[in-house]
Amino acid sequence: MDIFTAGRDFVRRDARVLERRLFATIFEGADPHGVVDALRGFQNADGGFGHGLEPDKRCPDSLPLDVEVAFDTLLAAGARDDELVRRAVDWLDSVATPDGAVPLCGPAVEGYPRAEHISEWTYQPGLNPTAGLVGRLHKLGVEHPWRDKAGAWCAAELAKGFPEDAHGLHEALEFLEHTGDVDFDRVREWLPKLAHYRGDAADPSYGVTPLQFAPTPDSFWRPLFTDEQLEAHLDRLIADQQDDGGWAITWEPPGPAATLEYRGMVTVGALRTLKAYNRL
Incomplete structure (x- = not known):
C-alpha cells in the first residue's frame, strides 16, 4: 500500500473527528x-x-x-x-x-x-x-x-x-x-x-526538525536550510511511517486515547508536508 493510502486509512480508522474533517478538507476537497x-x-x-x-x-x-x-x-x-x-x-x-x-x-x-x-x-x-x-x-x-x-x-x-x-x-x-x-x-x-533541535535526520530522539520550521517549500523560513538537509528529513519522515499507516510520537501522552489523538494530528501533518514537497 502506498504512503498516502496507508496514512488515509489510519486517519479514517483511528483519528478523532477533527482530524478526519481536516484530512477531508485538505486532501478531498471537503468544505x-x-x-x-x-x-x-x-x-x-x-x-x-x-x-x-x-x-x-x-x-x-x-x-x-x-x-x-x-x-x-x-x-x-x-x-x-x-x-x-x-x-x-x-x-x-x-x-x-x-x-x-x-x-x-x-x-x-x-x-x-x-x-x-x-x-x-x-x-x-x-x-x-x-x-x-x-x-x-x-x-x-x-x-x-x-x-x-x-x-x-x-x-x-x-x-x-x-x-x-x-x-x-x-x-x-x-x-x-x-x-x-x-x-x-x-x-x-x-x-x-x-535544546530539542533535531538537525540530524538520522537522530531518532524527540525534537523539532527543519520540516517543522519549513513545512512547505514556500515557507518563510525555508532559506534557513539546504536542499540536502530537507531531503534527508523528508526521507526520514517517509521511513518513520508505521505499519498501521500512521506516524508515531516520541513522548508519552496521558493514555491510549490521547496517544491515538496525537498520532492522528501528526499523521495529517506528515501527509501535508509530504504533499507540499511532492513526496507523496
Whole structure:
C-alpha cells in the first residue's frame, strides 16, 4: 500500500473527528466549515479552547495551548470564522499579564490526567506561546488590541536574545515572520545551539526538525536550510511511517486515547508536508 493510502486509512480508522474533517478538507476537497464545526466542540463559553484539543492534557478549562492548536487547525484548513477567533483572543486578553504575555497552560491541568511534561514550567508566561499566537493571528488576518500589545512585548523580549529551546524559537519565528526584523544568518547560526533541535535526520530522539520550521517549500523560513538537509528529513519522515499507516510520537501522552489523538494530528501533518514537497 502506498504512503498516502496507508496514512488515509489510519486517519479514517483511528483519528478523532477533527482530524478526519481536516484530512477531508485538505486532501478531498471537503468544505472547510466542517473543520470549524468540529472545533466549536472544544470552545468554552469564555471563548477559549480546552477539552484536550491539544491531547497531552485532558483538562476542559480554556488554555492558551489549546487556542494555538485551534488557530493552527484553521490555518491548515484554510478556514475563517472571525467570531470564533475574536472570542478566543478576547479570552487571551483576559488572562494575559498587563504586557500581554500568556502561558501555555495553568494549574487547572492538575485536576486531570496529563503528560509528565505538562507541569509548573507551562504556567509561566513566555514567548512560547505568546509569540506564536501573535504570529498566527497575523496569518489569519485578524486584528485585535491584544495582538498589538502582546506583539510589542514579544519584540522587547526578543531584543534581549533568542530563546534557548527549539520550541521557543519556533514560536518566536512565527512572530518575527511578520515584523520585517529578520536576520536569517543569525537564526541559522543559533539553531545548533538550541535544546530539542533535531538537525540530524538520522537522530531518532524527540525534537523539532527543519520540516517543522519549513513545512512547505514556500515557507518563510525555508532559506534557513539546504536542499540536502530537507531531503534527508523528508526521507526520514517517509521511513518513520508505521505499519498501521500512521506516524508515531516520541513522548508519552496521558493514555491510549490521547496517544491515538496525537498520532492522528501528526499523521495529517506528515501527509501535508509530504504533499507540499511532492513526496507523496
